[in-house]
Amino acid sequence: MDIKILHHDKDIAVCIKPVGVSSENTEKGDGLPDLLSCQLGEKYIATLHRLDVGVGGVMAYALNPKSAAFLSREISEGRFDKRYFARVYGCPEENEGVFEDLLFKDSKKNKSFVVKKERKGVKKAKLSYKVLESDEKTSLVDILLFTGRSHQIRVQFSSRNMPLVGDGKYGANDNEKNIALMCHALSFTHPRSGEKMVFDIPCEI
DSSP states (O other), X not given: OOOOEEEEOSSEEEEEEOTTSXXXXXXXXXXXXXXXXXHHTOSOXXXXXXXXXXXEEEEEEEXXXXXXXXXXXXXXXXXXEEEEEEEEESOOSSSEEEEEEEEXXXXXXXXXXXXXXXXXXXXXXXXXXEEEEEOSXXXXXXXXXXXXXXXXXXXXXXXXXXXXXXXXXXTOSOOOSSOSEEEEEEEEEOTTTOOXXXXXXXXXX
Protein backbone atom coordinates (compact mmCIF):
# COMPACT_ATOMS: atom_id res chain seq x y z
CA MET A 1 0.00 0.00 0.00
CA ASP A 2 1.44 3.37 -1.04
CA ILE A 3 0.87 6.13 1.51
CA LYS A 4 0.38 9.66 0.20
CA ILE A 5 3.25 11.78 1.54
CA LEU A 6 2.64 15.51 2.03
CA HIS A 7 6.09 16.32 3.44
CA HIS A 8 9.28 14.40 4.23
CA ASP A 9 12.61 15.65 5.55
CA LYS A 10 15.16 14.31 8.04
CA ASP A 11 13.04 15.33 11.04
CA ILE A 12 9.39 14.74 10.18
CA ALA A 13 7.07 12.94 7.81
CA VAL A 14 3.52 14.18 7.15
CA CYS A 15 1.14 11.88 5.34
CA ILE A 16 -2.51 10.97 4.81
CA LYS A 17 -3.59 7.98 6.88
CA PRO A 18 -5.95 5.72 4.96
CA VAL A 19 -9.15 4.59 6.63
CA GLY A 20 -8.71 1.08 8.03
CA VAL A 21 -5.01 1.44 8.84
CA SER A 22 -3.76 1.72 12.42
CA SER A 23 -1.94 4.95 13.25
CA GLU A 24 0.41 2.93 15.47
CA ASN A 25 2.57 -0.13 14.91
CA THR A 26 0.80 -3.49 15.01
CA GLU A 27 1.90 -7.07 15.66
CA LYS A 28 1.20 -7.84 12.00
CA GLY A 29 3.46 -5.00 10.88
CA ASP A 30 0.71 -3.30 8.89
CA GLY A 31 0.41 -0.14 10.98
CA LEU A 32 1.13 3.24 9.42
CA PRO A 33 4.60 3.64 11.01
CA ASP A 34 5.58 0.23 9.59
CA LEU A 35 4.30 1.18 6.15
CA LEU A 36 6.08 4.53 6.25
CA SER A 37 9.31 2.89 7.35
CA CYS A 38 9.25 0.64 4.30
CA GLN A 39 8.17 3.38 1.91
CA LEU A 40 10.53 6.11 3.13
CA GLY A 41 13.45 3.98 4.27
CA GLU A 42 13.33 5.45 7.78
CA LYS A 43 14.24 3.29 10.79
CA TYR A 44 12.94 5.60 13.53
CA ILE A 45 9.30 6.69 13.29
CA ALA A 46 7.61 8.00 16.45
CA THR A 47 3.83 8.27 16.72
CA LEU A 48 2.94 11.74 18.03
CA HIS A 49 -0.85 11.67 17.86
CA ARG A 50 -3.46 9.09 16.93
CA LEU A 51 -6.50 8.53 14.76
CA ASP A 52 -8.95 5.68 15.21
CA VAL A 53 -8.55 2.84 12.71
CA GLY A 54 -11.84 3.77 11.02
CA VAL A 55 -10.80 7.43 10.65
CA GLY A 56 -8.45 8.84 8.01
CA GLY A 57 -6.65 12.11 7.50
CA VAL A 58 -3.44 14.07 8.00
CA MET A 59 -0.85 12.73 10.43
CA ALA A 60 2.66 13.81 11.37
CA TYR A 61 5.44 11.51 12.57
CA ALA A 62 8.83 12.33 14.10
CA LEU A 63 11.88 10.73 12.51
CA ASN A 64 14.35 11.12 15.36
CA PRO A 65 14.16 11.35 19.19
CA LYS A 66 14.92 15.08 19.32
CA SER A 67 12.06 15.91 16.95
CA ALA A 68 9.77 13.54 18.84
CA ALA A 69 10.53 15.27 22.14
CA PHE A 70 10.03 18.75 20.64
CA LEU A 71 6.71 17.93 18.97
CA SER A 72 5.41 15.99 21.96
CA ARG A 73 6.04 19.07 24.06
CA GLU A 74 4.27 21.25 21.49
CA ILE A 75 1.25 18.93 21.67
CA SER A 76 1.16 18.87 25.48
CA GLU A 77 1.41 22.66 25.62
CA GLY A 78 -1.33 23.25 23.05
CA ARG A 79 0.75 24.50 20.13
CA PHE A 80 0.01 21.64 17.73
CA ASP A 81 -3.33 22.35 16.05
CA LYS A 82 -5.54 19.57 14.65
CA ARG A 83 -8.70 20.29 12.69
CA TYR A 84 -11.34 17.77 11.71
CA PHE A 85 -14.34 17.48 9.44
CA ALA A 86 -17.25 15.51 10.91
CA ARG A 87 -20.70 14.80 9.55
CA VAL A 88 -23.19 14.56 12.38
CA TYR A 89 -26.87 13.77 12.65
CA GLY A 90 -28.88 16.87 13.46
CA CYS A 91 -27.48 20.39 13.74
CA PRO A 92 -26.00 22.39 16.62
CA GLU A 93 -28.23 25.18 17.93
CA GLU A 94 -25.50 27.71 17.16
CA ASN A 95 -23.49 27.83 13.92
CA GLU A 96 -20.30 28.24 15.95
CA GLY A 97 -19.51 27.25 19.48
CA VAL A 98 -17.36 25.53 22.07
CA PHE A 99 -17.98 22.20 23.82
CA GLU A 100 -16.37 21.60 27.20
CA ASP A 101 -16.93 18.34 29.09
CA LEU A 102 -15.43 15.96 31.60
CA LEU A 103 -14.66 12.60 29.97
CA PHE A 104 -14.03 9.22 31.52
CA LYS A 105 -12.63 6.37 29.43
CA ASP A 106 -13.69 2.82 30.23
CA SER A 107 -10.65 0.91 28.99
CA LYS A 108 -12.40 -2.47 29.17
CA LYS A 109 -15.12 -1.27 26.80
CA ASN A 110 -12.77 1.05 24.87
CA LYS A 111 -15.44 3.72 25.16
CA SER A 112 -15.53 7.23 26.65
CA PHE A 113 -18.37 8.84 28.56
CA VAL A 114 -19.30 12.39 29.58
CA VAL A 115 -19.49 12.63 33.38
CA LYS A 116 -20.54 15.43 35.71
CA LYS A 117 -17.86 15.36 38.40
CA GLU A 118 -14.10 15.16 38.45
CA ARG A 119 -12.66 11.95 39.84
CA LYS A 120 -9.80 9.58 39.16
CA GLY A 121 -9.45 8.93 35.44
CA VAL A 122 -11.64 11.88 34.41
CA LYS A 123 -10.11 14.42 32.04
CA LYS A 124 -11.27 17.76 30.70
CA ALA A 125 -12.14 17.89 26.99
CA LYS A 126 -12.58 21.00 24.88
CA LEU A 127 -13.23 21.69 21.21
CA SER A 128 -14.64 24.44 19.05
CA TYR A 129 -16.79 23.90 15.98
CA LYS A 130 -18.27 25.71 13.01
CA VAL A 131 -21.18 24.43 10.91
CA LEU A 132 -20.20 24.44 7.23
CA GLU A 133 -23.41 23.04 5.73
CA SER A 134 -26.55 21.20 6.78
CA ASP A 135 -29.54 19.44 5.27
CA GLU A 136 -32.67 17.86 6.72
CA LYS A 137 -30.77 15.07 8.47
CA THR A 138 -27.09 15.90 8.87
CA SER A 139 -24.57 18.70 9.25
CA LEU A 140 -20.94 19.05 8.21
CA VAL A 141 -18.85 20.68 10.92
CA ASP A 142 -15.26 21.91 11.07
CA ILE A 143 -13.71 21.16 14.46
CA LEU A 144 -10.61 22.45 16.25
CA LEU A 145 -9.41 20.29 19.14
CA PHE A 146 -7.97 21.94 22.23
CA THR A 147 -7.47 18.58 23.95
CA GLY A 148 -6.81 15.13 22.53
CA ARG A 149 -8.98 12.75 24.54
CA SER A 150 -9.93 9.25 23.41
CA HIS A 151 -12.92 9.38 21.02
CA GLN A 152 -13.36 13.01 22.07
CA ILE A 153 -15.22 14.36 19.04
CA ARG A 154 -17.42 11.29 18.83
CA VAL A 155 -18.53 11.34 22.46
CA GLN A 156 -18.88 15.12 22.80
CA PHE A 157 -21.25 15.38 19.84
CA SER A 158 -23.08 12.16 20.75
CA SER A 159 -23.71 13.42 24.28
CA ARG A 160 -25.60 16.34 22.69
CA ASN A 161 -27.76 14.00 20.58
CA MET A 162 -25.66 14.56 17.46
CA PRO A 163 -23.82 11.26 16.86
CA LEU A 164 -21.47 11.06 13.91
CA VAL A 165 -22.79 9.39 10.78
CA GLY A 166 -21.73 5.73 10.78
CA ASP A 167 -20.79 5.73 14.47
CA GLY A 168 -23.04 3.06 15.96
CA LYS A 169 -20.76 2.81 19.00
CA TYR A 170 -21.78 6.31 20.04
CA GLY A 171 -25.47 6.32 19.21
CA ALA A 172 -25.90 6.48 15.44
CA ASN A 173 -28.61 4.20 14.05
CA ASP A 174 -26.24 3.14 11.29
CA ASN A 175 -23.01 1.36 12.08
CA GLU A 176 -20.77 1.61 9.04
CA LYS A 177 -17.15 0.55 9.06
CA ASN A 178 -16.14 4.11 8.20
CA ILE A 179 -17.11 6.88 10.60
CA ALA A 180 -17.83 10.28 8.99
CA LEU A 181 -14.78 11.90 10.56
CA MET A 182 -11.40 12.92 9.17
CA CYS A 183 -8.44 15.00 10.31
CA HIS A 184 -8.14 17.53 7.50
CA ALA A 185 -5.52 19.96 8.83
CA LEU A 186 -2.41 20.13 11.00
CA SER A 187 -0.34 23.17 11.93
CA PHE A 188 2.79 23.13 14.06
CA THR A 189 6.33 24.50 14.35
CA HIS A 190 9.06 22.58 12.56
CA PRO A 191 11.38 21.10 15.22
CA ARG A 192 14.58 22.15 13.47
CA SER A 193 13.88 25.24 11.36
CA GLY A 194 11.20 26.85 13.52
CA GLU A 195 9.10 27.32 10.38
CA LYS A 196 5.31 27.25 10.72
CA MET A 197 4.11 24.10 8.96
CA VAL A 198 0.50 23.99 7.73
CA PHE A 199 -1.15 21.08 5.94
CA ASP A 200 -4.79 21.00 4.80
CA ILE A 201 -6.63 18.52 2.60
CA PRO A 202 -10.13 18.60 1.04
CA CYS A 203 -13.15 17.05 2.69
CA GLU A 204 -13.75 13.40 1.77
CA ILE A 205 -16.69 12.51 4.00
